[in-house]
Amino acid sequence: MALIETNNLWKTYDMGKVQVHALRGISIKIDKGDYIAVMGPSGSGKSTLMNLIGCLDTPTQGEYHLNGKRVSQMHDDELAEIRNREIGFVFQTFNLMPRSTALHNVELPLIYGGRNREERLQMARHALEVVNLGERVMHKPSELSGGQRQRVAIARAMVNKPSLLLADEPTGNIDTKTGDEIMGLFAELHNNGNTIILVTHEMDIARNADRILFIRDGQIEKEEIVRRAS
Amino acid sequence: MIYWDIFRMALNALWANRLRSGLTLLGVIIGVTSVITIISAIEGFMGSVQAEINKLGPTTFLVVRVGGIITSEDAFFEMIKRKPFEVEYAEAIEDACEDCEKIAMQAYGFSREVKYRDKKLSNVYIRGAGASMIDIVDYEVEHGRFYSYEEDYGGRRVAFVGTTIQKQLFPNIDPIGKTIKINNLKYDIIGIAKEQGATFGHDADKIIFIPFNTFAKDFGTPRRNLTIFVKARSIDVLDKAMDQTRVVLRAYRHVPYDKEDDFSLLTADSIMEQFNNITRFMRFGLIGITSISLIVGGIIIMNIMMVSVTERTREIGIRKSIGARQKDILFQFLFESFILSVGGGLIGISLGVLLGDLLINLINMDMTPSLLAILLGIGISSGIGIFFGIYPAMKAARLQPVKALSYE
Numbered sequence: 001m002a003l004i005e006t007n008n009l010w011k012t013y014d015m016g017k018v019q020v021h022a023l024r025g026i027s028i029k030i031d032k033g034d035y036i037a038v039m040g041p042s043g044s045g046k047s048t049l050m051n052l053i054g055c056l057d058t059p060t061q062g063e064y065h066l067n068g069k070r071v072s073q074m075h076d077d078e079l080a081e082i083r084n085r086e087i088g089f090v091f092q093t094f095n096l097m098p099r100s101t102a103l104h105n106v107e108l109p110l111i112y113g114g115r116n117r118e119e120r121l122q123m124a125r126h127a128l129e130v131v132n133l134g135e136r137v138m139h140k141p142s143e144l145s146g147g148q149r150q151r152v153a154i155a156r157a158m159v160n161k162p163s164l165l166l167a168d169e170p171t172g173n174i175d176t177k178t179g180d181e182i183m184g185l186f187a188e189l190h191n192n193g194n195t196i197i198l199v200t201h202e203m204d205i206a207r208n209a210d211r212i213l214f215i216r217d218g219q220i221e222k223e224e225i226v227r228r229a230s
Numbered sequence: 231m232i233y234w235d236i237f238r239m240a241l242n243a244l245w246a247n248r249l250r251s252g253l254t255l256l257g258v259i260i261g262v263t264s265v266i267t268i269i270s271a272i273e274g275f276m277g278s279v280q281a282e283i284n285k286l287g288p289t290t291f292l293v294v295r296v297g298g299i300i301t302s303e304d305a306f307f308e309m310i311k312r313k314p315f316e317v318e319y320a321e322a323i324e325d326a327c328e329d330c331e332k333i334a335m336q337a338y339g340f341s342r343e344v345k346y347r348d349k350k351l352s353n354v355y356i357r358g359a360g361a362s363m364i365d366i367v368d369y370e371v372e373h374g375r376f377y378s379y380e381e382d383y384g385g386r387r388v389a390f391v392g393t394t395i396q397k398q399l400f401p402n403i404d405p406i407g408k409t410i411k412i413n414n415l416k417y418d419i420i421g422i423a424k425e426q427g428a429t430f431g432h433d434a435d436k437i438i439f440i441p442f443n444t445f446a447k448d449f450g451t452p453r454r455n456l457t458i459f460v461k462a463r464s465i466d467v468l469d470k471a472m473d474q475t476r477v478v479l480r481a482y483r484h485v486p487y488d489k490e491d492d493f494s495l496l497t498a499d500s501i502m503e504q505f506n507n508i509t510r511f512m513r514f515g516l517i518g519i520t521s522i523s524l525i526v527g528g529i530i531i532m533n534i535m536m537v538s539v540t541e542r543t544r545e546i547g548i549r550k551s552i553g554a555r556q557k558d559i560l561f562q563f564l565f566e567s568f569i570l571s572v573g574g575g576l577i578g579i580s581l582g583v584l585l586g587d588l589l590i591n592l593i594n595m596d597m598t599p600s601l602l603a604i605l606l607g608i609g610i611s612s613g614i615g616i617f618f619g620i621y622p623a624m625k626a627a628r629l630q631p632v633k634a635l636s637y638e
Contacts, residue, residue: 054551099242111236117235156552
């Protein structure tokens with residue numbers, strides 16, 4: 001069964017008199033363990049698609065099933081629980097809590113997941129060790145480099161063992177060398193069986209994925225298979 | 231427990247904005263302090279008045295020409311037209327009232343200068359009272375004796391004095407047997423009253439009792455200001471004693487059977503009730519005015535929370551993206567305003583009780599910290615935190631994750 005299945009997704013924004021169609025009937029299927037890159041010029045609707053897949057927003061029309069659950073008609077709080085358990089986000093701007101330590105940042109999804117303190121700290125420490133930040137758990141974001149911050153964000157995304165890792169331009173704010181390290185980390189996560197969706201506008205980055213979806217004007221323009229999934 | 235974790239997040243957020251939190255706290259502190267101060271002071275004041283009035287004792291009532299609750303303009307004019315009292319009333323009540331134990335007439339006195347040799351003491355309160363008065367009022371004999379019926383009947387110039395007279399005019403000598411002058415008339419001191427202490431800045435020991443008939447002879451009978459003090463045999467027969475007294479007075483004053491009494495009977499309870507009624511407007515007015523500062527404190531909280539929500543829109547977006555539900559965000563912000571208001575409330579209560587105490591001491595009254603004021607303070611401040619915090623918190627909780635995340 002597919003991890004993600006969308007059927008004719010539409011997203012329309014009502015801008016007063018004008019209706020803007022950000023997505024015009026997107027139907028995709030992503031299996032467990034897939035590594036997909038989504039490419040497209042700005043305004044193509046790729047961010048809107050990411051928001052829908054990430055359950056940050058709901059479609060105007062169409063169906064979306066995640067892990068067998070029909071999420072397109074869910075309420076705010078149900079979506080919040082889906083985001084907490086099923087999805088890990090990695091953003092271009094890291095989106096860490098600036099005043100909290102790396103450990104607390106990684107612990108946060110577990111707090112909202114209702115886990116107890118001991119379990120939380122153990123899981124958070126482990127996640128930071130996986131991204132090679134075991135020595136930096138008590139550092140605040142301002143005391144970390146861009147690459148380290150992004151690794152904290154990845155640890156936070158993965159700490160709850162979600163079914164899906166959603167990365168929106170994860171290398172956009174860091175230099176090429178560090179970006180390569182981050183992409184290496186993604187490859188590792190993929191090899192361990194994680195499903196990854198990566199939004200980027202850089203072809204070099206997109207080529208790390210198994211499959212690339214090209215989006216234009218709210219529709220899927222074409223699909224390119226980089227390599228057969230093993 | 232997730233709420234405990236959210237509570238800690240709220241504390242951390244407040245600590246991160248220490249200056250702002252401190253200033254907000256100050257707003258609440260000022261509001262709660264002023265309300266608690268006023269309530270404590272009023273409670274203390276009312277308590278002291280009650281204690282003062284209770285000195286009359288539960289079995290004693292007063293018969294006065296004008297008194298009681300004035301309910302209308304007509305009642306007021308009826309009162310001031312009432313006939314004066316006659317000196318014979320006291321005797322008449324004594325004869326006809328079976329349940330009355332002691333009766334004493336009193337001429338409500340005035341303040342005079344008192345001299346002993348070359349020493350002077352001004353503003354001494356002179357009370358002309360019957361010989362039974364010592365058994366009715368709260369004064370007790372410390373030294374010497376009170377005057378007798380014979381001395382009263384004979385209009386003898388004897389005086390029973392308060393301790394202030396002794397301290398000021400006779401610092402090192404025994405005043406008993408000494409002669410003082412009031413209005414250039416000589417009075418012999420025969421007894422000293424036990425110290426009463428000062429209340430409301432009024433020195434209850436700066437007083438001289440002289441026999442009623444002596445007062446009438448020396449200063450004239452103040453027929454418009456006569457008060458009859460009556461002590462019933464027991465609390466059980468107080469009502470009967472009052473009824474009997476009423477019958478006597480109605481007969482003496484020729485009140486037709488279909489007319490209301492043209493005099494008033496006052497007990498400690500009815501005096502307190504009157505005092506309550508008279509001061510009610512003032513008390514509630516004061517509390518009302520000071521409550522404005524509480525509302526201002528609440529508005530400050532709301533304002534700061536609104537700014538905080540706007541400023542932290544992105545943070546809210548991040549929290550939502552990793553799984554915070556609406557109520558998680560709601561409680562975080564609600565906890566913040568709650569901590570501010572209850573924290574400010576607790577500090578304000580302590581300050582208010584302290585200040586209230588100080589204020590009460592200035593006017594020489596006893597005061598115990600008012601439990602009512604404390605409970606009220608906690609209740610009001612937590613109420614403010616929730617009332618003024620709920621809107622900003624709901625605004626935060628309802629933010630759309632996508633919009634919140636892209637907020638610059």
